[in-house]
Amino acid sequence: MTANPDAAPVPRLRGVEDGSALEMRSIRKQFGATVALDDVDFTLGRGEIHALLGENGAGKSTLVKIISGAVRPDRGVMRLAGRPFHPPGPLAGRLSGISMIYQELNLAPHLTVEENVVLGREASVGGFLKRRGVREKIRETLAFLGHSEIPLDVPTGRLSVGTRQIVEISRAIMDRSSILVMDEPTSSLAREDTERLFQVIRKLRAEGVSVIYISHFLEEVREVADVYTVLRDGRNVGAGRMADASFEEIIRLMVGSKMSDFFPRVPREQGDRLLALKALKGVRMGGAVSLEMRRGEIVGLAGLIGAGRTETLRTVFGLDATASGGVELEGRAAGPGRPWRMIARGFGLLSEDRQGEGLALSRSITDNVTLSRLGPYRRRGFLSLKKRAAAAAGWIAALNIKAGGPQLPVAGLSGGNQQKVALARLLHQDADVLLLDEPTRGIDVMSKAQIYDWMGRAAAEGKGLLFVSSYFPELLGVCDRIVVFHRGRIVADRPAAEWTDESLMAASMTGKA
Amino acid sequence: GGPKADAPVPAGAAAAGTTTNAAGAAPKTLTIAVIPKGTTHEFWKSIHAGAVQAGREMGVDVLWKGPQKEDDRAQQITVVEDVISRGVDGIVLAPLDDRALVRPVQDAGREKIPVVIMDSGLQGKDYLSFVATDNYQGGILAARRMGELLQGKGRIFRIRYQAGSASTTDRENGFLETLTKEFPAIKVLIQDQYAGATTETAYQLAENLLGRFPDVDGVFCPNESSTFGTLRALQEARLAGKVKFVGFDSSPKLVQALRDGHLHGIVLQNPVKMGYLGVLQIVKAIRGEKIPERIDTGVTLATLENMDTPEIKALLSPDLSILEK
Amino acid sequence: MTLRPKIKIQTVLNLVAPFMGLILVIALFSAMPDVQSRFLRAANLKSVATQSVIVALGALGMTLVIIGGGIDLSAASNIALSSVIAAYAINAGLPPLLGLVLGILTGGLIGLVNGTLITRLKLVPFIITMGMMGIARGAAKWIARNQKIDAPLTWINELMSKSPHPPWLVLAPGVWLMIVFAVVMAVVLRYTVFGRHIFAIGSNEAAARLCGVRTVRTKILFYTVSGLFLGLAGVMEFSRLTVGDPTVAVGLELDIIAAVVIGGGSLSGGEGSIMGSMIGVFIMAFLRNGCTMMGWPNYIQEIIIGVIIVAAVALDQVRHRRTA
Amino acid sequence: MTLRPKIKIQTVLNLVAPFMGLILVIALFSAMPDVQSRFLRAANLKSVATQSVIVALGALGMTLVIIGGGIDLSAASNIALSSVIAAYAINAGLPPLLGLVLGILTGGLIGLVNGTLITRLKLVPFIITMGMMGIARGAAKWIARNQKIDAPLTWINELMSKSPHPPWLVLAPGVWLMIVFAVVMAVVLRYTVFGRHIFAIGSNEAAARLCGVRTVRTKILFYTVSGLFLGLAGVMEFSRLTVGDPTVAVGLELDIIAAVVIGGGSLSGGEGSIMGSMIGVFIMAFLRNGCTMMGWPNYIQEIIIGVIIVAAVALDQVRHRRTA
């Protein structure tokens, strides 16, 4: 309520004795034939941090969207601070003191950072915008999150995915609501930023704010949450105090079975040099990058938000123009060129921005999975739709994608399942050099293990993988070598075994190896 | 209008003023703007030819400029305003509306630019002369021809051109009123369907009407595009020649149809003469001569029988070669 | 238990739904006492089919463009220019076949220029094709010297004749062309890489590029193909009128776009079908035909067509929302 | 070192750039020997200003709609209907002021219906407004009985007079109205919550909704405001023509849209400005005016305007890409 203290009174919880902040009873929600939520009960205590856990497609996002008013349940009752609560839309939710960070980025790209942060809550006098004081508050909030460098007057469309996520977090915490819902807020944040976010959350808890926190990073969840609720296939299958539960128990609740090895290791050998970046510098990159990769090698790219990892991959793949330098494949100059040419040369890219440029959301899963390699289904110029659908069905099974069928549009899938479709597309493409930008973003624990397994097997087949991730444990667990980016340059390059979580963090932040 | 606009510029005064100016300055050739209702119909091409012809003979420049969209009143006002801004010596205007163009013509008067009206009328008296066909008379000719062809009985369509077009509305009215008065036994099946601005829309209209009344005896159309569109529909339906067909205005295809017996009468105006006289009148006025207030350029009926007489031939296929240079 | 019958009705509905609008329109006029007897007669159906050819050919191309996320406002001007070029060529003494080919190529050239400018200047198609709308129309008037071009009658003018030359054709050759090309384009859209790429580009161009679709080439290609169809439509217009008329088809681009959108094409790209667009074309054609046969005044016709456009798309939307 | 001067030139360029197209057009005609002396005379500038009023008022509303991610194809029909209603009312003996108000309200009503249908039926604006285009035009012809309405002359007809009544006004009252409303709307867009929300909706409607922007209400509101401006434009059209003409302004919607887009409005929403749109309006008006004064044939004019539309937007694009 920084922006406008008078316009929208927020029900303060302090008056309500011993009531829960929010109660949901017998919530049901169906999308077409898919039952997303089935008879779910959920209770959020006052001033608690409540983790909402579950596999991809378990119904977590749907549940919190019902709380915020973005989705209306088919059945069930809700009580907010003891009073019946049925928000007809997101505005009602926000006015009742619920603010939310949605899983998919939720900014107006043409509006500036400032305009986005206050969007929907603009302070005004007689309809005219009041800007005095607002900018200071935003700056304070950004500084609090450790990102005072983010300019307020730049349209958010020009920011990187990570920066955009920080902007969204600022928006949510500036609301000072009684309930704060965060749907995977850290999926593209680095460790450092996650830590700061936790500080903020704890501070809000101390002020009596209740927090719902959705994440697939279980360590994070353990660190910050007081209690948890696990959803499986749209049902509430368990809840408890975080302190009393072990990883194994939670995972068992989530998937209904025990988890095997988290970082499966496929035995592999390194071959000849596959890829070399020769002082490559893109038009938007901060510095030139030189890097080598062998066949059978997984090279991790670590760094903070804006370190330039995404831009390096995009420049290699020809999505961004090259300013100087070049790319060599097996010792021969191979680009940069336009993406279709790079694909023909055996490159493949997975984008960190799945909704923006990773997927054709209105098209079917089949269309998306097979888009970058239609050759196998073509006979005398015509496609065999049957074979294509069969192949897509195969990938749905292989990656355990939760979907009604290969013919359904991707837009209807849960965030994690969409990510899996994007990944399936790249795997189906069967590239030699895989450029993976945050490939496990929003993917649940079990599926992550499976994806690491896929990556390992691809390397064992003699492919090379450049693996960008802001989640250091997975870099440490999967990679053979890790390079650290700092302000657009590589500042360290060592075998994975020589890195630890702490040393990666230190190198990313200071730029000194 | 403004305080002084109510007093029409007397023909003599305006003309005298301009002549003095022209005489006072260095001998400069006059520029006369000729503003048609549109630029793409054959009819306006003929007016253009007549105007250029007069321009040549009188030694004046002719600025030919119509509204960019055919038959758009607002754009024609803009064109008049713009040629006034340019500072022409006289304007010959075929107003798209008898009322909407009054004010721009008054504006011209205020700038001491004389105006002659052609083709369709204009309210008020802010112009020197009106050179036009009697459109109603044209409708009467067409009705009499139709009555004669059908020997006073039968069922016909009256196809209309476009809503709000004054000259064609006069023709349509002349036709219908004469027909009902003089040939009461002829039944008009369709009388309020508009063909629209292009040949294609007229074609579709006629095709659809013939789909419902394939046994119609006669059709009347009030201008070239509707006549040609209807002709195509009749030809396609193999009804050309069987259905008595009277149209308006000429074009090579219509002349051919007349010869083939697909068209049984064309009411002809004399657009070349209209353009010629328009420019002639205004130049005369500028030079201080007295000009008549109303000039009728006449209507004629062309049929298979008379189409090869020299007078009709000149009207049917006007000589436009002057525009080529 | 209660769900069973519902699902069955749903299935039937889904099969019939795309034709719903068309069936409604036809049923409406077939029930009108005034025209009942004549509306569904072979002669009238032939008329409607022939009248639809030009819009249909335009809609075939426009379907590609709209699915690909574009739009073409120059469609009608393109038709006019192509018909003038065909007439001009034949009038200049060239063999009719060459006139036909030149007309089609003119259309293709305009499409090519549209596509090239859109992809190279990175401008929105709305603006480029709006500019081209004026340019092509102006060029048509220029070439025709503001007049109709009276070309001699040739076999080209038989293409749109309702009483075709070998009588066993039954329908005008132009109608057959339309049917054949509709089938061809439906197959191209569904069963070729080119077709799938058009859908991908329309749905998310950035994603398509990332997946190796040659977006520039594909876009230029589909604008060109669309142009070729418009060129053919122009030749058909010439065939029908027997003259090359530079003022023909003004405003027809909106009819063509409406047909595609009524048929389920989405102006934000990624959706549409040839079948749908053809249904859209026939809905409009039957509406016009029926209204004229009824002798309703033109303004009523305008209002009814406006209402039907909205209603048809609303119906389609409801259906989609149900199945989604 | 080498960067310094470049940056300065850049700054100057950025200041001038929005006016570039306009300056170019004016410079072009001011250099033409035939009209040189007269092109920039007060009388001609007054003419151009008066001629621009109708398109400008339409463009004010259209700017809101386009920034909000919509489009309004019914704009021209709306103008025609409003002008007919105003003429009808005055002809029926109502006081002129009431006629004026009724005309404006008619426009607002059409906008309201557009907005309501678009938000309630969740249909694309292109289709709804395309349907409305036919409906409003048909209604105008119906009410006017397919004729123009000759209303008695009143002070309303003085609103667009180039020699205004108190001579110290210098410009026609309609021109002053246009200027005042342009300033008002520029302020509304920049400095009010309503304006901010229009940008947000056009940029990302889903995000705006989730942030608590009342998208439905805002959209209905801006379509209505746009409609009111079109209604006013209709009254101005009546004032200029002195008759209520149902066939007026056919195709004018494209001119209005072109003006907004030339002025930097993006048809995918989220971008545009009143200043830009006004510049767009004047570019088109000066072009038409200049071409007519030069006596160039219409087809040349059509071609030139087509080229300029593309060029102006391309220029703007290049500028944007440089600053981005």
Ligand SMILES: Nc1ncnc2c1ncn2[C@@H]1O[C@H](COP(=O)(O)OP(=O)(O)OP(=O)(O)O)[C@@H](O)[C@H]1O
């Ligand atoms: N589309 C864009 N336009 C302009 N600047 C951009 C764009 N994308 C990224 N940047 C900027 O480029 C810099 C490097 O960003 P990049 O995305 O490559 O970093 P990263 O290491 O991948 O981090 P992350 O993606 O997690 O934010 C950042 O300062 C970012 O703001």
Ligand SMILES: Nc1ncnc2c1ncn2[C@@H]1O[C@H](COP(=O)(O)OP(=O)(O)OP(=O)(O)O)[C@@H](O)[C@H]1O
């Ligand atoms: N708009 C929609 N249309 C159709 N189906 C939907 C829609 N939104 C969600 N679903 C379905 O509802 C189910 C639950 O989705 P939800 O997004 O809540 O999962 P989630 O738990 O958030 O998963 P993730 O971890 O992948 O984000 C999924 O099967 C999904 O396909």
Ligand SMILES: [Mg+2]
């Ligand atoms: Mg989710």
Ligand SMILES: [Mg+2]
């Ligand atoms: Mg990144």
